[in-house]
Each structure stands twice: as C-alpha cells, then as structure tokens.
Amino acid sequence: MFSRVMFSRVLRSAVSIAHSFCSSSQSNTKVAVLGASGGIGQPLSLLLKKSPLVSQLSLYDVVHTLGVAADLSHIETRAQVTGYVGPEQLPEALKGSEVVLIPAGVPRKPGMTRDDLFDINASIVATLADACARNCPDAMLAVITNPVNSTVPIVSDILKKHGVYNSKRVFGVTTLDIVRANSFVAELTGLDPAQVNVPVVGGHAGKTIIPLLSQCTPKVEFTEDTLAALTHRIQEAGTEVVKAKAGAGSATLSMAYAGARFALSLLDAMNGKEGVKECAFVRSEEGECTYFSTPLLLGTNGVKRNLGLGKLSAFEEKLVAEASKELKASIRKGEDFVRQRATEGEPQ
Structure with missing residues (x-):
C-alpha cells in the first residue's frame, strides 16, 4: 500500500506531466512529423496528439504510417491525424504545416558514434529539407535526426539554395x-x-x-x-x-x-x-x-x-x-x- 508521502510524489509527478503536455488554450496548427513510424516518431506523435495546441497532425514515413495514424486517431483528443507513405505523398504531408519535426533516420547501435550515422542520415535529411523548402517554406523546422551538429547545417544550406532560409526558424533539438x-x-x-x-x-x-x-x-x-x-x-x-x-x-x-x-x-x-x-x-x-x-x-x-x-x-x-x-x-x-x-x- 502506498504511504501518503509516496502518493503525494506520484500525484505531483502526474500533475507535472499533464502540465507539460496539456494546455487550456487551443490553436489551429498543423504539425508534421517526418519519420513518424520509427522508434522516436511513434511516441513523439503520441505526445503531440495529446496537446490541444495541435489541430492537425500529419504523419509521414516510408512504411507503416497509415497504421500509426489509424492507431493514434482513436485517441479522444482534438488533433486530426493523417498518415502519408512514400515520396509521392510527402508534398501533401507538408503542405500547410507550420511546424515540422524531423526524427527520420537510422538509430545508433553499440560501438557507433553519431558521426557514424552521417552517410545514411545526411541523405535522408537533405531529401526532407528539400521537400520542406518546396512545400512549407515558412514552417518552423526542428531537426532531431543525428548527427544534429551536421544535419542542421545541411537543412540550413538546402533552404538557402531555395532562397527560403530563415535562421530564426531552424532548430537542432538538443x-x-x-x-x-x-x-x-x-x-x-x-x-x-x-x-x-x-x-x-x-x-x-x-x-x-x-x-x-x-x-x-x-x-x-x-x-x-x-x-x-x-x-x-x-x-x-x-x-x-x-x-x-x-x-x-x-x-x-x-x-x-x-x-x-x-x-x-x-x-x-x-x-x-x-x-x-x-x-x-x-x-x-x-x-x-x-x-x-x-x-x-x-x-x-x-x-x-x-x-x-x-x-x-x-x-x-x-x-x-x-x-x-x-x-x-x-x-x-x-x-x-x-x-x-x-x-x-x-x-x-
């Protein structure tokens, strides 16, 4: 049986989590998650689905996104969830997005450094940055894909080549x-x-x-x-x-x-x-x-x-x-x- 002290700690923790991911205010904002079927993308999308700050949640990946979207859509919060699969559907996933989160890429394995991920993840991020420049040039871009120390400059330079770079709107998530x-x-x-x-x-x-x-x-x-x-x-x-x-x-x-x-x-x-x-x-x-x-x-x-x-x-x-x-x-x-x-x- 919980002691009063233990119950108080659990209650404080629950209140803290609720405060972090819920808000009394609402907004009509489309948020896109690129890499939504992955190990980061799925729980990230779940947490975003809980927030009243998100009215549309656009999920993109190269596999399984329709299932992830269907699963999240059953949660009784206001965000409408739509899944998009494959390069052909990427433009539609991004159109109208005001915030784009990019967790797409391969994860580290034992013995690997973040730089070991570069060759694979650099190409993935570059392709996604190009699509963002073409379809939601004014969006806030939050780059999660490692190595962040290199992927943020990649995103920035591709946006520059398209003439849509705004340094105040590109973030490496640390x-x-x-x-x-x-x-x-x-x-x-x-x-x-x-x-x-x-x-x-x-x-x-x-x-x-x-x-x-x-x-x-x-x-x-x-x-x-x-x-x-x-x-x-x-x-x-x-x-x-x-x-x-x-x-x-x-x-x-x-x-x-x-x-x-x-x-x-x-x-x-x-x-x-x-x-x-x-x-x-x-x-x-x-x-x-x-x-x-x-x-x-x-x-x-x-x-x-x-x-x-x-x-x-x-x-x-x-x-x-x-x-x-x-x-x-x-x-x-x-x-x-x-x-x-x-x-x-x-x-x-």
Missing part, C-alpha cells in the same frame, strides 16, 4: 541533453527533477555537449571530481542507453519526450505566450562556431532573442574551448555534403 542533466542533478541532490533547470550549450554529441552546472536553478554545488564525473555522464548519456539496449536501438522514449517538450514550447511561443525559453542548436554569433546551442527566448516568429552563454565558470570556459574544434568540423561536414550533393546533380 532538449534531451537538458532533460538528462536535470534528471542526473536531481538524482545526486535529492531535488525534485521538475524544479531543476540546467542550461546545456554547444552541440549535441560527446564533448560538444556542455552542461552549465554553475547556472543550474536551484543553485547546486559539487566537488571537482563529482562535477567532472557528472559532466561526462551527461555528455555520454546517449551511449549509456545504446549499451543498455544492447543492439535494440538508441534513446527513443526520452528523445520523444524531449522533442515533444521543445515542440510544445515552440507552439506556446508561436501562440503569443511570453517568456518561453528553450536551448537549441541554431545559427549563432555566440562564440567561434557558426552554429551553437544556447538558451533562446522563443516568440511568434521563432527565435526572438539568443540569450547567449551567460557567465561561465573556469571549468565551463575550458569545455567550450575544447568543443570548438570538433563542432566546427561537424558543421563543415554538413556544409560540404550539400556542396558535394550539388556537384553531383542531386535536387536542391
């Missing part, structure tokens, strides 16, 4: 790094994870993931050894999941949660809610890299203001410096891919 940092800090300190907020800056792979634990709210203090170990765990948390799943996939459920959190924050801001902040990997003038994740103030047109890095500790300054070389190389890899694609006559 929210999972924040979610993990919040969870791990709460584990160590006994704080309620729903009340912890750790900004995570840089990129979305290994040492480019830089948790700003000195800026955590509420304030936390760690020894040097604990700080180093916690930072390393946050940076390698994805590998932790890949190893635990032993070949059965990568972080899908937590990534779906994080993707939905970012998408719903963006929708809130698009609907005029003030003070909405999320970290994301975007075109940036904060530091040496042309793309960088920092806290952002979101607004009706996407990025309202880049809030920058804030005051860093000496430990964090060192992490930023060490990440720059790898991050620049990943960005360049994405940009080179688009240039090579153009020379080979691929559609842009």
Whole structure:
C-alpha cells in the first residue's frame, strides 16, 4: 500500500506531466512529423496528439504510417491525424504545416558514434529539407535526426539554395541533453527533477555537449571530481542507453519526450505566450562556431532573442574551448555534403 508521502510524489509527478503536455488554450496548427513510424516518431506523435495546441497532425514515413495514424486517431483528443507513405505523398504531408519535426533516420547501435550515422542520415535529411523548402517554406523546422551538429547545417544550406532560409526558424533539438542533466542533478541532490533547470550549450554529441552546472536553478554545488564525473555522464548519456539496449536501438522514449517538450514550447511561443525559453542548436554569433546551442527566448516568429552563454565558470570556459574544434568540423561536414550533393546533380 502506498504511504501518503509516496502518493503525494506520484500525484505531483502526474500533475507535472499533464502540465507539460496539456494546455487550456487551443490553436489551429498543423504539425508534421517526418519519420513518424520509427522508434522516436511513434511516441513523439503520441505526445503531440495529446496537446490541444495541435489541430492537425500529419504523419509521414516510408512504411507503416497509415497504421500509426489509424492507431493514434482513436485517441479522444482534438488533433486530426493523417498518415502519408512514400515520396509521392510527402508534398501533401507538408503542405500547410507550420511546424515540422524531423526524427527520420537510422538509430545508433553499440560501438557507433553519431558521426557514424552521417552517410545514411545526411541523405535522408537533405531529401526532407528539400521537400520542406518546396512545400512549407515558412514552417518552423526542428531537426532531431543525428548527427544534429551536421544535419542542421545541411537543412540550413538546402533552404538557402531555395532562397527560403530563415535562421530564426531552424532548430537542432538538443532538449534531451537538458532533460538528462536535470534528471542526473536531481538524482545526486535529492531535488525534485521538475524544479531543476540546467542550461546545456554547444552541440549535441560527446564533448560538444556542455552542461552549465554553475547556472543550474536551484543553485547546486559539487566537488571537482563529482562535477567532472557528472559532466561526462551527461555528455555520454546517449551511449549509456545504446549499451543498455544492447543492439535494440538508441534513446527513443526520452528523445520523444524531449522533442515533444521543445515542440510544445515552440507552439506556446508561436501562440503569443511570453517568456518561453528553450536551448537549441541554431545559427549563432555566440562564440567561434557558426552554429551553437544556447538558451533562446522563443516568440511568434521563432527565435526572438539568443540569450547567449551567460557567465561561465573556469571549468565551463575550458569545455567550450575544447568543443570548438570538433563542432566546427561537424558543421563543415554538413556544409560540404550539400556542396558535394550539388556537384553531383542531386535536387536542391
């Protein structure tokens, strides 16, 4: 039998989840999920189906989307769900979309880095970005497909070639790094994870993931050894999941949660809610890299203001410096891919 304390904790958790994914306000917004049949796409679509901020949910993939759409359509929420299968139906899936989430691609397996996914996922993302440029050029694009450090520059450069690029509307979703940092800090300190907020800056792979634990709210203090170990765990948390799943996939459920959190924050801001902040990997003038994740103030047109890095500790300054070389190389890899694609006559 639950104790009163245990029941109170469960109740608080349920209220927190409901608050995150439900809202008293409604909007008429079409949201498209590209890669909706995959390990991330299905739970992501489920969480979006629950939100009154979504009136139309457009699901696209190369297989099984009609079944996923039929399944979700039986849930008694207002969002109308439509499934689209294959390249021929992609334009219709995108037309009228105001927000597009891209989790399409192959997952990591044990021994793989995010960069090992590049050759396959780069082509997938490029094809989808081209379709977005042609069919919903003004949509907010949230890129989940790894390696995000390279796929966001790919999306941006393809939109540029079409003349429809708006840096305020293209995001690399790094929210999972924040979610993990919040969870791990709460584990160590006994704080309620729903009340912890750790900004995570840089990129979305290994040492480019830089948790700003000195800026955590509420304030936390760690020894040097604990700080180093916690930072390393946050940076390698994805590998932790890949190893635990032993070949059965990568972080899908937590990534779906994080993707939905970012998408719903963006929708809130698009609907005029003030003070909405999320970290994301975007075109940036904060530091040496042309793309960088920092806290952002979101607004009706996407990025309202880049809030920058804030005051860093000496430990964090060192992490930023060490990440720059790898991050620049990943960005360049994405940009080179688009240039090579153009020379080979691929559609842009």
